[in-house]
Structures are given as C-alpha cells and as structure tokens.
Amino acid sequence: MPDFRQQLDSLRLPSWMDRGEPAKLLRANKRYWQQVNDWMRWPLQQLDAETCPVPLLNVLAYQRDIERFNGEPLSLYRKRVKWAFINAQDAGSVSGFIRIFARLDVGAVELKERQAGYEWDVILVRINDEQLSTYNTLMMNLVRQYGRTCRRYNFDVLNEVTTRVYAGTFSHSAEYYSADTDTRHGLVMLTQHAAAPDFSALTEYHTASL
Numbered sequence: 001m002p003d004f005r006q007q008l009d010s011l012r013l014p015s016w017m018d019r020g021e022p023a024k025l026l027r028a029n030k031r032y033w034q035q036v037n038d039w040m041r042w043p044l045q046q047l048d049a050e051t052c053p054v055p056l057l058n059v060l061a062y063q064r065d066i067e068r069f070n071g072e073p074l075s076l077y078r079k080r081v082k083w084a085f086i087n088a089q090d091a092g093s094v095s096g097f098i099r100i101f102a103r104l105d106v107g108a109v110e111l112k113e114r115q116a117g118y119e120w121d122v123i124l125v126r127i128n129d130e131q132l133s134t135y136n137t138l139m140m141n142l143v144r145q146y147g148r149t150c151r152r153y154n155f156d157v158l159n160e161v162t163t164r165v166y167a168g169t170f171s172h173s174a175e176y177y178s179a180d181t182d183t184r185h186g187l188v189m190l191t192q193h194a195a196a197p198d199f200s201a202l203t204e205y206h207t208a209s210l
Contacts, residue, residue, distance in 0.1 A: 004037050049082040057081060065145075069137055076138065079104055091146035100146055106135050112156070123148070124156040132157055 008030045013022055046052050049060055057078065061068065064084035068077050080087075083103045090096025094111045101109045110126035118124070125139070132139075132155060143153045 005034060008034060049078050069141055071137070076104065087146060092148050097146065100142060101139075104138065104142075106139065107131050118154070119152075121150060122152045122154055124154050126156045126158050128159050129157055 011026065011030065012018070013026055017023075046056050047060070049057060052060070054074070058068075061077070061081045061084075064081060065088075066077075066081050066084050083100075087100045087103065090099050094113070097111055098109055101107070107127075107130075109131070110124075112124040112126060114120055115122070115124055125143070127139075139155070147153055
C-alpha cells in the first residue's frame with residue numbers, strides 16, 4: 001500500500017500509555033512492520049523502471065526493445081523504458097507521435113503531412129532551435145523506432161516570438177482651390193478659366209496594439 005508508512009506514523013497510544021515501555025514497544029513495532037513492508041515491496045520495485053538497479057533496467061530495456069544511445073542521461077533512459085509499451089501503441093499516428101514527445105519531456109511539436117513543395121511521403125516535424133540542439137539524438141531515435149513505415153521525416157525549425165506593434169497618431173488635411181489664367185496668342189486675346197473643383201480631406205490614424 002502506498003500509504004502504509006503514513007498509516008504507521010499515525011498510530012498513537014492513549015495519553016496515559018504514551019511513555020515508558022509501551023511507547024518503546026510501539027516504536028519497535030513500527031520499525032518492524034516498515035521493514036516487512038519494504039521486504040514485500042522489493043520484488044515489485046525491481047520491475048519499476050524508475051527505481052530498479054541499472055543492471056535490471058538493462059534487462060527491462062532489452063525486453064521492451066529499447067537501446068540506450070551514447071550520452072543518454074540515466075533519467076531519460078528510465079523514462080524511455082517506462083513508457084515503451086504505451087509509446088509503441090501510439091506509434092504511427094500524428095496525435096500519438098506528439099504524445100510520445102510529450103512523455104519524454106521534449107516539448108510541444110507539430111507534424112505536417114503533404115505540404116506544398118515537398119514530396120507526398122515527407123512528414124515535417126516542426127520544432128524550435130532549443131529542441132533541435134538539446135534533443136537531437138533522442139528525436140532521431142524516436143523517428144527511427146516509432147515513425148511510419150515508408151515515410152521520410154524532416155525537421156522544420158520554427159521559432160515563435162510574441163511582439164507588440166504600436167502605430168503612432170498621425171493626421172493631415174488637404175485643400176484645393178480654383179485658379180484663373182490669361183493666354184495671349186498673336187492678336188487673339190483669350191481668357192481661360194481653369195477651375196479645379198474644391199476638395200478637402202481629413203485623415204486620422206490611431207494607435208493599435210497587435
């Protein structure tokens with residue numbers, strides 16, 4: 001029972017017995033039953049990938065088709081062994097592949113299929129620079145082990161930055177007026193009125209946050 005230690009710690013003697021030999025006997029019983037509990041749980045702990053010794057972890061990894069790559073941290077190796085069965089079930093699907101990355105703490109990824117400019121069998125794995133530099137070897141192993149058959153995977157790096165754009169306040173006005181001009185050509189006197197229509201405009205721009 002996970003809370004067996006808490007149950008032992010909660011045992012209390014009545015106030016008139018909580019001293020002397022009865023109190024010593026209670027403490028001795030607590031230590032004894034805690035030891036018995038550890039003995040009974042020991043076989044189960046050997047099958048727990050997060051707590052078992054490394055030699056037994058290697059045996060579990062062999063049974064679950066997990067091979068430790070060079071430089072892989074022990075904590076990550078334990079996670080891969082722990083989630084091996086569930087990851088194998090999720091292999092092949094887009095949502096399952098994303099869950100595999102999440103279980104191993106790689107972070108959020110996106111999978112894009114049949115994208116313009118790429119051949120039909122190429123699947124884009126969209127990640128950021130930090131994921132590419134930190135989990136490069138891990139992601140290559142995940143693609144080889146859990147990727148789809150007859151598909152090629154390309155890593156597409158996308159960095160997103162949230163910014164604010166402010167537009168300043170700006171306004172102006174424009175007006176046009178009519179004009180008269182006199183034209184002389186030889187002996188002919190001509191007065192021509194060049195009347196432009198009156199026109200005015202007023203434009204205002206206000207700030208906006210995007």
